[in-house]
Amino acid sequence: MPAAKPTPTPVSVLGLGMMGSALASAFLRAGHPVTVWNRSPARTGPLVAQGALPAATPADAVAASPLVVLCLLTNDNVDEVLDGLGEGGLGEGGLDGLDGGPLAGKTLVNLTNGTPEQARALSARATALGARYVDGGIMAVPQMIASPAAYVFYSGDEEAYETHRSTLAVLGGTRWTGTDPGLAALYDLGLLTGMYGMFTGVVQALALVRTENIGAEEYAELLVPWMTAMLGGVPEIARAVDSGSHLTDVSSLAVSQAAFPNFLSTFRAQGVSTELFEPFQALLDRAVEEGYAGDGASRMVELLIKR
Known part of the structure; x- marks a missing residue:
């Protein structure tokens, strides 16, 4: 008997600007269950019409999928999302680890444009919140996503990247740059x-x-x-x-x-x-x-x- 096809990985996409919407749409077309969240809920409408599930909060979106893709305006916005998921951030004790929190066991792929320093800081924060962090740099405009011309640089947690590489390949070519989370942003x-x-x-x-x-x-x-x-x-x-x-x-x-x-x-x-x-x-x-x-x-x- 032929081997059964693997079940598509559920994906949550946070941030539905032009690029985030293109990412979510690509995952949907590839057959992945997709949950979407945006600060302005009206942005979820076109994707819900394509079959996505809307999330009322970032925590709801994170809870829905093992793979969480962020594509926000700036990394300051990513920090704000992590603040909410970490119930106010990391506290006075710094990186204290939050096993059992909303991000525990999740893979966080941050495709927000930013700097290498920001990527390294976000990796530390996400790890402290129990997540595995992969940073990415998209080399495409929204209209190119899922086409042969599009590709994305990735860096950070290599095991998490390899686990989800086939899912991420839906967006375009995948190019690994190294375990330093800041390398994808540098490239x-x-x-x-x-x-x-x-x-x-x-x-x-x-x-x-x-x-x-x-x-x-x-x-x-x-x-x-x-x-x-x-x-x-x-x-x-x-x-x-x-x-x-x-x-x-x-x-x-x-x-x-x-x-x-x-x-x-x-x-x-x-x-x-x-x-x-x-x-x-x-x-x-x-x-x-x-x-x-x-x-x-x-x-x-x-x-x-x-x-």
Whole structure:
């Protein structure tokens, strides 16, 4: 006889903004029993229509499932939820452990965007409340959830992660980063840093060309392939960072420093703010002053790290 299919794991989702709603919907479509809670109860309506069960309080949601997924606005909101579940927090004694409390034996997967320090603090709190804690960083917009393009970084309690990995895989690819709870947030913020840095250049470039009434959409047809080609150099920069060998035969920091005033001068002449780019000029100046004129862009990674 064929082996019986495992019973889908019940999941509780706390936080039903655009991303939280997308997560809950993905679990429902995959056949998992889903309980949902949101500070504004009206947000539960569309998911209840899909088959989710509404919870009146976070404690009710936690009680309903062994796997609890949080996707709130900030980690301060996660702290507030833990305050309620811990009946006012950890008390004067600090991490005293609350065996038998509402979180005892639960796996808490926090997919709220936050910092590595916050993730480590929340892991300590959740553990003290009897839960197993996994932190996550979602690399997708809500519309991408459950698609092949979506994936999530995870870190923290590895045994809990492995226990629920197949359920979490409903949301997208799963990428384990390590037992330090802060690593998923670090990976997440690192990729987002690259994204925001890229879009910083995009908005500056479009602001510049729009001063002469050049169509932004028209210009994007040039900008996108150029930026894509330049991104091809990132692996070489990364290799230089890892090896500590920063000499270049492409473009030195001295060349960049000499050219950069042209950007700032043109921005000013065209009536475009220089506030996004002035810090980069200052870093180039420091690199050359400290004797790295012949090095490539990879040297700036070391200059940015405060030893």
